[in-house]
Amino acid sequence: MKKIGLFTSGGDSPGMNACIRAVVRSAIYHNVSVVGIMRGYVGLISGEMMSMDIGSVSNIIQQGGTILKTARSKEFRTKEGREAAAQNIKKWGIDGLVAIGGDGTFRGASDFNEEHGIPIIGVPGTIDNDIRGTDFTIGYDTAINTALDSIDRIRDTAASHDRIFFIEVMGRHTGFIALDVGVAGGAEYILIPEVMTDIDKVSQLLLHGIQRGKNSSIVIVAEGDEEGGAYKIAEMVKEKTGIDYRVTILGHIQRGGSPTVRDRVLASKLGAGAVELLIEGVSGVMVGEINNKMEPTPLENIWDGKKEIDKNLIRLAEMLSI
Ligand code: ATP
Numbered sequence: 001m002k003k004i005g006l007f008t009s010g011g012d013s014p015g016m017n018a019c020i021r022a023v024v025r026s027a028i029y030h031n032v033s034v035v036g037i038m039r040g041y042v043g044l045i046s047g048e049m050m051s052m053d054i055g056s057v058s059n060i061i062q063q064g065g066t067i068l069k070t071a072r073s074k075e076f077r078t079k080e081g082r083e084a085a086a087q088n089i090k091k092w093g094i095d096g097l098v099a100i101g102g103d104g105t106f107r108g109a110s111d112f113n114e115e116h117g118i119p120i121i122g123v124p125g126t127i128d129n130d131i132r133g134t135d136f137t138i139g140y141d142t143a144i145n146t147a148l149d150s151i152d153r154i155r156d157t158a159a160s161h162d163r164i165f166f167i168e169v170m171g172r173h174t175g176f177i178a179l180d181v182g183v184a185g186g187a188e189y190i191l192i193p194e195v196m197t198d199i200d201k202v203s204q205l206l207l208h209g210i211q212r213g214k215n216s217s218i219v220i221v222a223e224g225d226e227e228g229g230a231y232k233i234a235e236m237v238k239e240k241t242g243i244d245y246r247v248t249i250l251g252h253i254q255r256g257g258s259p260t261v262r263d264r265v266l267a268s269k270l271g272a273g274a275v276e277l278l279i280e281g282v283s284g285v286m287v288g289e290i291n292n293k294m295e296p297t298p299l300e301n302i303w304d305g306k307k308e309i310d311k312n313l314i315r316l317a318e319m320l321s322i
Contacts, residue, residue, distance in 0.1 A: 001119075001279045003033045005049070005094040008066040009040030009101035009108070012255060013127045013139025015263035016066040016100055021057040022271025023098050028054055030279055035092050039069045040101065041076035041108055044085040049092055061264055064142070064256045070101075076108050079115070086116040095119070096278040098271075100138070102126035103303055106286060110299040119283035121274040122299060125267075127255055129176040132307045133297030134288025138270065141262040143170065143254045144180050150250055151185040155218055158246075162215035164206060166237075168230035168249045171222040174306070177254070178222035179313055188217040188321050194309045197227045203240040205321070210243070223249075269294065 006023050008016050020036075027034045036056070038048040060067055075081035089097075096119040099109045106122045113120045124131040127143035147169050158165045171177045175192020182190035188209060189202050202219065209217055219237075221230040234245040259267070266289060273287045273294045285296035 001032055001095050003035060003092070003094050004275065004278060005035045005037050005044075005089065005092065005097045006052070006068070007037035007040050007044065007097070007099060008068045008070045008125065009099060009105040010070065010072070011102065011126055012065050012070050013125045013137070014064040014142035014255070014257055014259040015138040015267040016125050017060040017063045018259055018264045018267035019100050019123055019125060019138055019271040020066065020068060021061055022268040023275055024052045024057045025054060026272035026275045030275065032275065032279065035094055036068050039071035040105070041073035041081075041085065042071040044088060045073065045075055045081055047088045047091070049088070062258050064258055066100075082112050082115055085112065086118070089116070089118055096121070096283070098123060098274045098278070100125040102128070102137075103131060106299050106302050110284065113284050113299075119278055119281075121277050121282065122286035122302075123270045123274050124286060124288055127177070128171055128174060130171075130174040130307055131286070131288070132302050132305065133286050133290075133295065135290055136262075136266060138263055138267045139255075139259070140176070141260045141266075142257060144177055144184070145260055146257050147177060147181045147250055147254050148184050150248075150253065151181055151187075151218065151220070154248055155185070155216070158216040158218060164217045164219070164243055164245045166219045166221055166230040166234040166245055166247045168221045168223055168247070170250070170254050172224045174224065175222040175309055178220050179309060179317065182220040183313060183317050183320070185218060185220070186320075187220045187317070189219045190317050191219065191221045191225045191227070191233060192309070192314075193222055193224045193226060195314060197225055197233065199227070199233070199236045199240060202233070203237050206237065206243055207241055
């Protein structure tokens with residue numbers, strides 16, 4: 001392994017830069033050079049690449065986003081697109097790839113690996129934490145702390161005005177963010193895609209709260225909840241109870257910001273781990289961390305099922321919000 005190509009793909013997440021830094025520095029430590037590929041698969045197809053040295057990743061560990069940019073590429077989903085990408089890999093003399101991204105990124109990486117035999121290691125970078133093969137994804141810890149900070153602020157307003165707030169957090173298919181910030185923020189109710197939404201139950205709980213003198217409440221809604229978002233759910237609850245509400249969609253603020261200690265450390269470990277796996281001749285896996293131990297998981301196992309949410313935490317949330 002003489003030259004590694006590196007890119008970030010899918011949604012950006014805080015800690016991607018720390019991971020880029022770890023890949024570049026650990027590769028150079030092992031006498032392997034690094035080519036940075038801009039905008040994920042878009043840059044791989046267009047050939048927008050550059051050599052990276054130690055200085056190119058100076059002073060980025062604390063920055064959110066990704067200096068390599070990120071994009072979604074329709075072309076890479078086609079054989080022709082991946083063929084064009086393979087030509088660029090040849091042109092640049094790249095022997096292996098590190099792909100930092102989510103589930104979709106790994107599916108693309110797997111197809112590419114199968115068709116063109118280029119060794120690839122995936123690194124889980126997404127705020128949703130919805131990737132199997134790792135306890136946490138890079139960016140998740142920062143995202144939940146950012147969301148929690150906003151929820152705490154909204155609670156101040158909710159309490160001052162005696163209001164019920166429905167707060168929508170990110171999580172297109174999973175409720176990891178919603179469940180963690182809901183428990184940590186003392187939410188009265190948490191709606192996640194993993195649990196069927198019961199509008200009657202939410203309504204009764206809020207009414208019960210009002211009856212016992214509770215003047216403000218917070219309901220956390222995962223954006224992927226099957227009932228279709230915080231506005232719709234709030235309106236359904238109002239129809240049943242007559243309770244007025246306010247809605248806040250936290251949106252993209254959850255993606256940005258300086259990564260937490262946990263995300264920087266995880267990103268550093270997994271970035272260096274990916275390089276060392278490539279050097280050892282491993283390919284077609286994602287490197288994650290399970291019970292504090294670095295673990296490679298074959299890429300096809302990543303999407304072969306859904307990552308399980310913590311059922312005990314769901315139970316705890318119900319117990320504490322009576
Ligand atoms: P996030 O979870 O943050 O959205 P992601 O990696 O899942 O990250 P996607 O947009 O799903 O984000 O995927 C990133 C890119 O990977 C896509 O734009 C596409 O180019 C490529 N890709 C996704 N799925 C496939 C697939 N089945 N085959 C080939 N390429 C794919």
